């Protein structure tokens with residue numbers, strides 16, 4: 001049996017490791033040597049040979065690399081799902097990234113008024129752009145749309161009846177359910193209508209009931225109720241259905257002196273009908289219909305950073321801004337910078353050219369076919385087939401965009417997908433009918449060389 005005594009000491013190995021110490025720091029390098037030597041001792045006791053110093057150093061180096069590798073890494077999205085929530089939703093525009101970088105690198109006038117030299121408000125940074133773009137009286141930007149919903153309900157509906165159709169009591173994803181958020185905010189849920197149908201008469205009935213329960217009496221404007229709409233962003237109700245128009249619902253609420261809150265979820269400034277998809281409600285429509293407060297995400301169809309945007313009447317937004325939760329869910333400087341840069345693209349009418357998700361959505365099938373064909377030529381294999389891309393990210397359920405994908409016939413699609421995921425950078429694709437499909441729509445052009453390298457490597461074996 002090999003003697004453990006011939007195993008080199010940590011000190012002896014450290015003397016040969018100046019570059020590891022320079023790269024990873026002394027304490028971590030020492031820890032890696034200890035861990036490696038301990039593992040080797042176990043191996044030797046189990047009858048294995050003592051490895052050479054060179055092998056030990058190589059093991060230590062790969063351990064150090066593994067320990068310091070970030071768990072969050074860039075991946076190539078070849079799934080064709082544009083707003084892939086698990087892959088971080090919207091990639092940012094160049095201008096948004098530059099703005100984020102500039103804001104991170106140093107100090108900024110986040111809450112500092114450069115004219116007066118006094119304390120300013122972080123809320124002004126995207127507000128003017130949002131006012132210009134939408135005509136809304138006021139705006140607040142928070143961490144994400146889920147926190148916007150929680151904040152708005154806490155500030156405006158605490159202790160009040162929130163009237164909402166049954167068909168809109170949705171789970172948005174990851175267990176985030178509207179009824180639970182209402183409970184958390186101290187609002188009282190009043191469900192109206194049936195799962196498939198809600199009529200104006202249902203709203204009238206609930207508002208009249210709230211009115212007679214109001215401490216002021218039925219002849220006063222209602223202060224104990226709010227009407228809410230939640231966009232069904234991740235499923236659709238079809239068949240025997242009915243729902244009043246947004247304008248009708250808002251008018252009914254206002255006739256009773258009740259405010260109307262609209263959770264759009266995705267919320268888009270651009271009408272997706274021009275890309276052949278069903279209507280997704282736009283932010284402008286909600287405001288035109290007279291809603292008092294509307295909220296939507298920054299990283300869904302807006303194509304910006306994760307954020308929750310709240311627009312609406314100045315008096316109501318003033319209450320929201322003052323609420324203690326507003327501080328808890330506020331947006332940081334980098335996200336405000338990226339959001340502002342994204343909004344400027346809309347203001348300059350260049351969103352479809354500059355914002356990656358709109359470039360992806362607007363890419364024409366001929367262009368996608370040409371990209372898939374070029375991949376096929378490069379690889380000398382595969383087949384270009386018509387397929388469907390989806391928008392994802394809790395928007396446009398059931399809708400798809402015609403695309404062309406590179407289809408690969410491999411022995412085991414699951415094993416092939418696993419190999420692609422293990423590549424650096426990882427490639428995420430999908431299997432369909434025993435073939436692996438790669439959709440060019442969601443692959444950023446600058447990632448194509450890496451994608452092709454990965455495919456070439458695995459197709460050879």
Ligand SMILES: *Cc1c(COP(=O)(O)O)cnc(C)c1O
Nearest residue numbers: 144145146233264265266297394
């Ligand atoms: C996605 C969504 C939210 C949550 O938005 P996040 O930005 O993911 O927090 C809220 N409401 C609706 C209707 C949604 O679709």
